[in-house]
Amino acid sequence: MKVLDKTISQLTIPTPFAVGDTHVYLLKGDKLSLIDAGVKTKEGWEALKTQLNELGYAPNDIEQIILTHHHPDHIGLIEGFPRAQTMAAHRNAAPYLTRDEAFFAHYEQFFQQFFVACGVPGALMPSSGELRGTMHFAGKGQLTDMLDEGDTLPGHDDWHVIETKGHAQSHLSFFRKSDGAFIGGDHLLHHISPNPLMESPIGKETVRPKPMLQYRANLMKCRSLAIQTVYPGHGDIFSDVGDLIPLRLHKQEQRAEKVYAFLQEKAQTPFELCQQLFPKQYENQLNLTMSETIGQLDYLEDEGRVTETLKDGVYVCDAVK
Ligand SMILES: [Zn+2]
Numbered sequence: 001m002k003v004l005d006k007t008i009s010q011l012t013i014p015t016p017f018a019v020g021d022t023h024v025y026l027l028k029g030d031k032l033s034l035i036d037a038g039v040k041t042k043e044g045w046e047a048l049k050t051q052l053n054e055l056g057y058a059p060n061d062i063e064q065i066i067l068t069h070h071h072p073d074h075i076g077l078i079e080g081f082p083r084a085q086t087m088a089a090h091r092n093a094a095p096y097l098t099r100d101e102a103f104f105a106h107y108e109q110f111f112q113q114f115f116v117a118c119g120v121p122g123a124l125m126p127s128s129g130e131l132r133g134t135m136h137f138a139g140k141g142q143l144t145d146m147l148d149e150g151d152t153l154p155g156h157d158d159w160h161v162i163e164t165k166g167h168a169q170s171h172l173s174f175f176r177k178s179d180g181a182f183i184g185g186d187h188l189l190h191h192i193s194p195n196p197l198m199e200s201p202i203g204k205e206t207v208r209p210k211p212m213l214q215y216r217a218n219l220m221k222c223r224s225l226a227i228q229t230v231y232p233g234h235g236d237i238f239s240d241v242g243d244l245i246p247l248r249l250h251k252q253e254q255r256a257e258k259v260y261a262f263l264q265e266k267a268q269t270p271f272e273l274c275q276q277l278f279p280k281q282y283e284n285q286l287n288l289t290m291s292e293t294i295g296q297l298d299y300l301e302d303e304g305r306v307t308e309t310l311k312d313g314v315y316v317c318d319a320v321k
Pocket of ligand 1: 069
């Protein structure tokens with residue numbers, strides 16, 4: 001637990017995931033709010049309660065919950081605050097929070113079809129229920145406030161909402177102009193680059209989002225803000241945003257060059273590319289490795305350097321020479 005200034009404290013919650021600990025922020029303003037809510041485990045809840053206690057509060061004192069995005073390690077413990085009347089997040093977080101069955105069915109159907117079109121063999125297809133399985137560590141609830149770019153946080157009108165989709169289609173960050181404080185969820189992390197993850201079309205959308213392009217655009221948007229201090233969802237608090245953003249963009253471009261080089265050798269399906277890029281991980285981490293592959297392909301296609309052609313129902317990607 002760290003008291004960072006008069007209004008922000010950082011609480012650190014263990015997770016059973018590879019990412020390690022996740023940070024939750026207690027924000028004091030007209031309301032007492034919790035930004036994000038760790039992961040739903042007994043250890044997580046104990047850690048949250050203990051650290052709140054050290055700050056002089058109990059779960060009952062929390063009046064609002066505000067979420068940066070819908071991933072289980074950020075929404076786990078939302079059910080533990082009976083007095084929190086407000087739950088605010090991007091509207092795209094809603095179906096995960098309510099466990100909207102129609103949405104989950106649509107999501108799974110989308111990935112079945114999309115993976116077939118990417119050349120993923122039947123034996124590796126994600127089983128139905130895989131998405132629901134990951135929700136085991138997530139809390140359940142109902143949004144009361146839908147936040148989007150340009151809004152201010154309820155109860156904290158000095159904090160502005162910055163839409164930062166890419167890592168998740170519900171991703172928001174929160175920025176306080178007066179001192180450049182930035183609560184960045186998983187958009188800006190110091191020690192790792194977040195994965196822009198594939199998701200199905202959501203809400204009124206009919207085509208799939210392109211998370212890598214969103215992520216890059218939102219990095220550039222953040223570069224134009226006068227960010228002084230990043231309070232991230234994982235890892236250390238940091239200030240060198242001016243160096244970090246160009247580095248993240250550059251590293252991604254380098255990874256894209258590797259993809260382009262493979263395609264210069266021969267045209268291939270997204271899945272074949274994924275196997276070449278991640279020979280050791282693709283079987284066990286298909287979603288993650290395919291997300292990275294598709295992300296790089298979307299980027300190269302956007303740059304006009306790769307074409308994708310549907311042949312017999314499967315995409316074949318080729319380098320533009
Ligand atoms: Zn996340």
